[in-house]
Amino acid sequence: AQEALKRMENMGIHLQDLNSLDLVVVQRRWSNFGEPGKQERKIVEIAEVEANGAVRKLFEYNYLRACWAEKEVSVKVAEKVCRSYGIAKEKFAEKWREAEERIQERMKRYGHRSAG
DSSP, X not given: OHHHHHHHHHTTOOHHHHTXXXXXXXXXXXXXXXXXXXXXXXXXXXXXXXXXXXXXXEEEEETTTTEEEEOOOOSHHHHHHHHHHTOOHHHHHHHHHHHHHHHHHHHHHTTOOBOO
16 A cells, blocks of 8 residues: 555646545456466555655555455544544444444445455
C-alpha cells in the first residue's frame, strides 16, 4: 500500500490529497498454475492511510497458508463508519462480526479461506 501511495505522489498527487484516503486495497497479478499462461488478480492487502501519509496494514494475504490474516485493528475507519452510519461505538464490534461472517461466507463461495 505504501508503494501505491508513493506512485500516486510521483504522478503529481499531493500528500495532502492522499491524506483524504481512508483505505488502500492492493491487488496483484497472480499466475494460475492450473491453467498455464492465465493470470488472475487477487486482493493481497488492505491498509489504512494515516495522517502523515504512512500506512498501517489491517489485513494481508498469506500466500503460504492461502488465507487472510488480520494484522492490526483500525481506529480511524471504525470511527468513520460509526459516524457515517449512526452506529454507537459499543455496537460497532457486533456489527463488525456480522459483516465479517457475511464476508467469510462469500469468500468460501468463491474459493478463498481466512485465517480467522
